Amino acid sequence: MTPLTTTPRTPAAVARAARLLSRDPDQVRDLPWGTAHAVFDASPELAAVMTREDLDDWLDCSLLHYPVLNAIRGATPVPPQELTRTMTVSGDPRGGYVDGAKVRARLRDGATVVVQNLHEWHRPAREVCRRAAELFEAKAGAVAFWSPPGEAGLRVHRDDGHLFVVQISGTKRWYLYDTPAAPGLWEPGYVEAPDGLAEPATVDLRAGQVLYLPDGIAHHTETLDEESVHVTVAVREPALRDVAELAVRACLARVPAHATAAAADREEAVAAVLDDLAAALGRVDRAALARHVTRRSVQTGGSR
Known part of the structure; x- marks a missing residue:
């Protein structure tokens, strides 16, 4: 890799x-x-x-x-x-x-x-x-x-x-x-x-x-x-971790905060939410994300 x-x-x-x-x-x-x-x-x-x-x-x-x-x-x-x-x-x-x-x-x-x-x-x-x-x-x-x-x-x-x-x-x-x-x-x-x-x-x-x-x-x-x-x-x-976090946070907005993984079907629920996350990440507008990261970097004061 x-x-x-x-x-x-x-x-x-x-x-x-x-x-x-x-x-x-x-x-x-x-x-x-x-x-x-x-x-x-x-x-x-x-x-x-x-x-x-x-x-x-x-x-x-x-x-x-x-x-x-x-x-x-x-x-x-x-x-x-x-x-x-x-x-x-x-x-x-x-x-x-x-x-x-x-x-x-x-x-x-x-x-x-x-x-x-x-x-x-x-x-x-x-x-x-x-x-x-x-x-x-x-x-x-x-x-x-x-x-x-x-x-x-x-x-x-x-x-x-x-x-x-x-x-x-x-x-x-x-x-x-x-x-x-x-x-x-x-x-x-x-x-x-x-x-x-x-x-x-x-x-x-x-x-x-x-x-x-x-x-x-x-x-x-x-x-x-x-x-x-x-x-x-x-x-x-911009740190790649920050870029990844922004993308994941945008995708997580679709998952209700109160949704749970019930014990009876937890493994299936985990698999489903990961599949949904992977699909959502694939639909992220990469150019828009890059523009947002650039804008945030330029507008934020300081070097951190």
Whole structure:
């Protein structure tokens, strides 16, 4: 049986998004979508998705709340009390607000600061992700990472979704291993036996560049001799499980919720309902289902 795959077979989406992604659209016209990494120059819009100065503003002059801003040291999340403060508003104390001094102290200790869901509250990221969602006909979201010099990053892991890593400042070294051939051969998360992987390719990503990472590629990172800030724009295509669930739910609407499989003829009832389900699935308007899944992906905020 051929393994199921969600990797598109046509570069049409990449061609549509070329001007959003790169200063020189020709650099991405042959992007190895789903098969290998690539590096190219960011478009002005993508390069301006956020700035280093934005981070200082968010720490000192915003109402950011944990866990929109959080931090991780090695593989361990930094406790919220080490990042936040209590703010009193009209005599009412409220906890969880980001404390700039505490966050900078955690950076000095070697933690990486993570700023989540940029696409929901930061206008440049919101616009980039809105356009990416339309062009790729998929969900799109953005997360920022702020790492101190010499930080080793997470251990080898795999992310779901196609990632566009935009280097904002500093240089980040990426160690890139295999790209899985099919979804059934990998799971998102840490790679428990990285010693079994081939030797990694290395990419030193500099400010103004974009690194494309295909869905599931194993990787880890290292910050060099200056701090690094990058934004990851994740493009996540509709999951086949979600498509199947939508189709089955549409068919189940024909089965009354109070209908039962009586003990006397349960086996026959089960066989009958499965036969009816198979027949109903065969009658599903596939083109309409594909349009519905596309529309839902584009209109739903975020990358999940």
